Amino acid sequence: VPTLPSAARNNHENLLAVGTFLPLLKLALPNTYLWLLVFYAFFHVFLNLCAELTRFGDRVFYKDWWNASSVDSYWRLWNLPVHYWMVRHLYYPSMRAGFSRNTSTVLVFLVSAIFHEFLISVPLHLTSSWSFMGMMAQIPLSAVTKKLDRTFYGSSIGNIIFWLTFCVLGQPMAVMLYTLDCATHQSGAAGVGPTALPASCHGPSCEL
Numbered sequence: 001v002p003t004l005p006s007a008a009r010n011n012h013e014n015l016l017a018v019g020t021f022l023p024l025l026k027l028a029l030p031n032t033y034l035w036l037l038v039f040y041a042f043f044h045v046f047l048n049l050c051a052e053l054t055r056f057g058d059r060v061f062y063k064d065w066w067n068a069s070s071v072d073s074y075w076r077l078w079n080l081p082v083h084y085w086m087v088r089h090l091y092y093p094s095m096r097a098g099f100s101r102n103t104s105t106v107l108v109f110l111v112s113a114i115f116h117e118f119l120i121s122v123p124l125h126l127t128s129s130w131s132f133m134g135m136m137a138q139i140p141l142s143a144v145t146k147k148l149d150r151t152f153y154g155s156s157i158g159n160i161i162f163w164l165t166f167c168v169l170g171q172p173m174a175v176m177l178y179t180l181d182c183a184t185h186q187s188g189a190a191g192v193g194p195t196a197l198p199a200s201c202h203g204p205s206c207e208l
Helices: 005-007 018-054 072-079 080-095 100-122 130-136 138-151 156-189
Strands: none
Touching: 005 138, 018 156, 072 080, 072 138, 072 156, 080 100, 080 156, 100 130, 100 156, 130 156, 138 156
């Protein structure tokens, strides 16, 4: 993606500049296509193939998350195996321990945020916090979209916010931030300024 090397020339101070918004929009479409293809390949093809080979009876790995009226609904529909595991081993035990529903929900998102950051930081060989902060930002976003869904019941406001935050802003921004961090890390190790994307930069985000 030619957008990534040009975005890597920006620094953190200029990250929110108007010139960065256009590369963000250019990344939105290919990122969404890739995200949907990976989702289909893993959740629909691979998991069903494994279920067929192992004769696993429960083959509901996802529901209609694309119609989610709130971000909260999306996280309950998008990845059912992980959702059920979190509910069984984190949410309900927290409730039984005396925590409130809100506190238990925050705990679930906290553990999920740590795992998301781990899964990205290890392949990239760097420690960052973008994925962690993105996951924790789902908590207020879930509350806002849930409130909107209750206020404007039956409308598509929550669904529109979901698609905009995930496909237009959230994921493309994460790709750009990790690309910038990777370029800065590799440039610093080579003793040069973080003004370009090094050819030797390692990690999937840097190779795009």
